[in-house]
Amino acid sequence: MTRIATIDADIDATDPPDHWNDDWVRVRLVEAYRIEQRLPGGNRASKSSWPAHAYEFADVVGWDDARQRVMDKWATIRGGVFAAELTRMEQAHEWLRVRLVSHHRERTCLAHWATAIAYRRSLRSLLIRKHWSRSTFYRRVEEGSRIITASLISDDVPVT
Secondary structure: OOOHHHHHHHOOOOOOOOOOOHHHHHHHHHHHHHHHHHOOOOOHHHOOOOOOOOOOHHHHHOOOOHHHHHHHHHHHOOOOOOHHHHHHHHHHHHHHHHHOOOOHHHHHHHHHHHHHHHOOOOHHHHHHHHOOOHHHHHHHHHHHHHHHHHHHHHOOOOOO
């Protein structure tokens, strides 16, 4: 069993294991939030709450530099996300929503933990801000990933 606080250093995320385990479920959840972070507008903490302006085709027709404007806009988007990555992200988010539907506390702790790891935020400050016990928080993270693992194994979901 790896240490939960240092999952990036302990788990090789390139090769999936032969069968589902708690560590791999946590790696996949962190990966999902990292993919979410790369989506356009994914990191809402540093952006305006106003949505980006969407242009209609009729607006763009008269612009001499329409192509350059589109290229400039695309250049400001961080990274880029492929369809396969979106599928993996949605699958991991579904685990939280569907497989932990009756385990609210575990779902909340696991989602907060994965978000903090993916966005490189301090878990310590999260625990202080929420007034949560460190040992209880980590126990719920482990229990949530254990529930998801057992559910995936019982449904014969292939390891991805």
